[in-house]
Amino acid sequence: MTREYVYQQMNRIFRNVFDDESIELHDETNAEDIEDWDSLEQINLIVAIENEFEMMFDMAEVAELANVGEMVDLILKKDSNE
Amino acid sequence: MLKELLYPFDPNYLLENKRKIKKQLLEEGGSFVEKKIAILGGSTTAAIRQMMELFLLNNGIRPEFYESEYNKFYEDAVFDNEELKRFAPDIIYVCTTNRNITTYPQLSDDEETVNRLLEIEYDKFHCVWTGLKERYGCPIIQNNFELPMYRLMGNREASDIHGKVNFIHELNRRFAEYAQKNDNFYLCDIEYISADYGLKEWSDPFYFHMYKYAMNVNAIPYLSFNVANIIKSIFGKNKKGFVLDLDNTLWGGVIGDDGVEGIKVGPKESEGQFYAEFQRYLKEHKQLGIILNIDSKNEYENAIAGLKHPDSELSEDDFIEIKANWDPKDRNFEEIARELDLLPESLVFVDDNPAERHIVTEQLKGVCAPELDVTQHFIQYLDRNGFFEVTTLSKDDLKRNEMYKENMERVKAQASFTDYKDYLLSLEMKGVIKPFEPMYYERISQLSNKSNQYNLTTRRYTVSDIEAMANDKKFITLYGKLLDRFGDNGLVTVAIGQLEDNNVCRIILWIMSCRVLKRDMEYAMMDEFVRRCKERDIRQIIGDYYPTAKNAMVKEFYALHGFNQELEEPDGHTVWTLDVNEYRNRNEVIEVNDD
Numbered sequence: 001m002t003r004e005y006v007y008q009q010m011n012r013i014f015r016n017v018f019d020d021e022s023i024e025l026h027d028e029t030n031a032e033d034i035e036d037w038d039s040l041e042q043i044n045l046i047v048a049i050e051n052e053f054e055m056m057f058d059m060a061e062v063a064e065l066a067n068v069g070e071m072v073d074l075i076l077k078k079d080s081n082e
Numbered sequence: 083m084l085k086e087l088l089y090p091f092d093p094n095y096l097l098e099n100k101r102k103i104k105k106q107l108l109e110e111g112g113s114f115v116e117k118k119i120a121i122l123g124g125s126t127t128a129a130i131r132q133m134m135e136l137f138l139l140n141n142g143i144r145p146e147f148y149e150s151e152y153n154k155f156y157e158d159a160v161f162d163n164e165e166l167k168r169f170a171p172d173i174i175y176v177c178t179t180n181r182n183i184t185t186y187p188q189l190s191d192d193e194e195t196v197n198r199l200l201e202i203e204y205d206k207f208h209c210v211w212t213g214l215k216e217r218y219g220c221p222i223i224q225n226n227f228e229l230p231m232y233r234l235m236g237n238r239e240a241s242d243i244h245g246k247v248n249f250i251h252e253l254n255r256r257f258a259e260y261a262q263k264n265d266n267f268y269l270c271d272i273e274y275i276s277a278d279y280g281l282k283e284w285s286d287p288f289y290f291h292m293y294k295y296a297m298n299v300n301a302i303p304y305l306s307f308n309v310a311n312i313i314k315s316i317f318g319k320n321k322k323g324f325v326l327d328l329d330n331t332l333w334g335g336v337i338g339d340d341g342v343e344g345i346k347v348g349p350k351e352s353e354g355q356f357y358a359e360f361q362r363y364l365k366e367h368k369q370l371g372i373i374l375n376i377d378s379k380n381e382y383e384n385a386i387a388g389l390k391h392p393d394s395e396l397s398e399d400d401f402i403e404i405k406a407n408w409d410p411k412d413r414n415f416e417e418i419a420r421e422l423d424l425l426p427e428s429l430v431f432v433d434d435n436p437a438e439r440h441i442v443t444e445q446l447k448g449v450c451a452p453e454l455d456v457t458q459h460f461i462q463y464l465d466r467n468g469f470f471e472v473t474t475l476s477k478d479d480l481k482r483n484e485m486y487k488e489n490m491e492r493v494k495a496q497a498s499f500t501d502y503k504d505y506l507l508s509l510e511m512k513g514v515i516k517p518f519e520p521m522y523y524e525r526i527s528q529l530s531n532k533s534n535q536y537n538l539t540t541r542r543y544t545v546s547d548i549e550a551m552a553n554d555k556k557f558i559t560l561y562g563k564l565l566d567r568f569g570d571n572g573l574v575t576v577a578i579g580q581l582e583d584n585n586v587c588r589i590i591l592w593i594m595s596c597r598v599l600k601r602d603m604e605y606a607m608m609d610e611f612v613r614r615c616k617e618r619d620i621r622q623i624i625g626d627y628y629p630t631a632k633n634a635m636v637k638e639f640y641a642l643h644g645f646n647q648e649l650e651e652p653d654g655h656t657v658w659t660l661d662v663n664e665y666r667n668r669n670e671v672i673e674v675n676d677d
Contacts, residue, residue: 019101040128043293044097047300051094059292 027069087140089466093303107139114144120171122155124178125296133306141314159210175223179296187244226254228276231285311468318531321469323373327433348393356457361395371482375403377414382406412445423596478572488569506671509566513674515610518552518559533593534632585621605668629654
């Protein structure tokens with residue numbers, strides 16, 4: 001899986017979850033940047049990402065994420081470990 | 083009606099695209115009834131609410147929500163809550179799970195202690211229900227408990243009084259007992275729903291410890307779907323019958339090609355066994371008052387021959403309407419609905435052929451046609467959709483199939499009369515028209531929620547509303563039952579008038595079941611209504627007509643009864659008045675209250 005591919009899928013998920021086609025994610029994007037991104041939507045995002053990439057996150061992993069870049073790193077790391 | 087929201091749906095798609103789907107549902111238009119729903123949760127409920135919203139909108143219900151603070155279901159129910167009081171819920175959903183069970187037995191506890199623990203746990207919920215009933219008096223939906231995620235003693239958990247499995251079974255049994263004894267209280271059976279989903283997935287603790295969801299977030303659409311089904315059923319939005327295909331739906335093979343001997347149904351081969359089981363499943367619905375009809379591309383003789391197959395579970399007699407011809411299926415479907423005086427959308431189309439499902443659902447908006455892929459899924463896909471979710475079961479439901487049958491006989495009888503009044507007189511109709519009585523509260527509420535077409539004001543009432551009005555002197559309440567020589571039509575019409583100042587009575591509800599259209603029952607009702615108004619010194623009756631997408635048939639209702647139109651608002655709402663002294667009785671064909 002390439003970083004580009006992960007971004008492509010992540011963009012789709014974020015656009016769907018927030019119903020906002022203008023969302024363009026980058027490494028520094030975090031909850032401050034998207035108006036509706038609260039703790040509840042965070043859950044929906046994680047669940048959608050898990051379903052998309054067919055992986056389960058560990059509680060500790062999810063708790064530490066600070067921005068989209070770290071999320072993408074985590075997805076790539078888990079993918080290469082499989 | 084969005085296909086994406088019918089079972090089997092894709093839970094991930096719904097969770098991810100909920101905003102877009104909601105927009106779609108609202109843009110599709112159609113009329114919505116607005117309902118206020120309070121969710122009192124024992125854990126996080128946000129996604130449960132979001133999913134419920136989609137399923138409710140898909141059923142024509144536009145919800146407004148109140149959500150309790152995290153795990154404040156008990157406080158919200160047992161103590162006064164100004165916000166919830168102002169909100170004035172139409173339905174309360176208590177969404178609790180086994181995460182809300184405070185104390186389980188210890189292995190060292192004696193039987194008495196275990197029983198006391200059960201009592202304590204049950205009492206907590208009992209207080210919630212009584213508190214809610216006293217304060218809000220609206221229907222309550224309560225989850226029972228899913229089974230525990232681990233079994234300390236293994237299989238013995240089920241039988242040992244200390245087992246958590248046994249403890250939960252016991253609590254669920256008590257919940258069920260309460261539901262049996264209390265109207266307006268409905269269990270949401272998460273013991274079944276979680277089992278159906280897969281208990282170990284459902285109970286994945288990740289979601290609780292991360293987000294305080296008491297179940298797997300991916301399972302939430304299934305939970306919300308069930309809750310929404312209970313709600314739409316309470317508000318009278320259940321389906322009323324099936325329209326079924328024959329070839330490869332009720333039996334395997336094509337009868338026109340294979341002949342009666344060639345179709346597969348019955349014990350001889352495994353495929354035939356599937357179809358026989360499916361037929362049995364459909365037949366069981368008749369007990370609920372669900373009607374069965376056939377819409378098949380076949381020669382009529384062949385269709386009947388197939389139903390006469392010695393191993394067929396269903397026979398010709400089980401169906402109300404049988405259309406077997408070469409007309410387009412949507413046209414047959416429409417005709418079936420019309421002849422039954424039902425809206426097409428109240429019938430579910432069951433056909434193995436995706437092209438036929440497509441044409442019927444495209445031509446007749448709102449008709450559901452669940453996807454049927456392989457035979458072994460037929461029952462699951464129909465059943466899980468909850469089209470006929472039962473919240474009340476009245477005697478009329480049990481007799482409904484007979485009633486439709488009798489109606490068909492009336493139609494035949496009518497053909498032999500040239501004068502319509504002669505026909506009506508030949509029916510030897512007897513009406514019972516009386517103020518509301520407790521034994522009918524449930525049926526009256528059901529009718530107020532179900533009637534769309536013959537309904538002047540489209541106001542919906544719960545059993546408690548009905549009871550309150552029946553006992554309030556400020557209301558004139560009437561129900562009407564109609565019998566004739568072909569049978570008992572049951573309780574088919576309801577009227578409620580509210581007394582206002584200056585000897586005025588305003589009609590706030592006037593409904594009638596379409597199965598007694600054109601029988602002059604409305605005249606018999608109005609005669610009695612006016613008579614009772616006179617008894618109460620009423621001089622003027624006011625009536626309103628509020629147009630909806632479905633009630634055009636009663637636009638001129640008041641004119642027929644001699645009312646004068648006073649007002650027409652831009653939205654089509656009309657106001658009519660009647661001078662009680664100028665009223666003359668119009669019923670000449672029904673004998674009323676002669677018992």
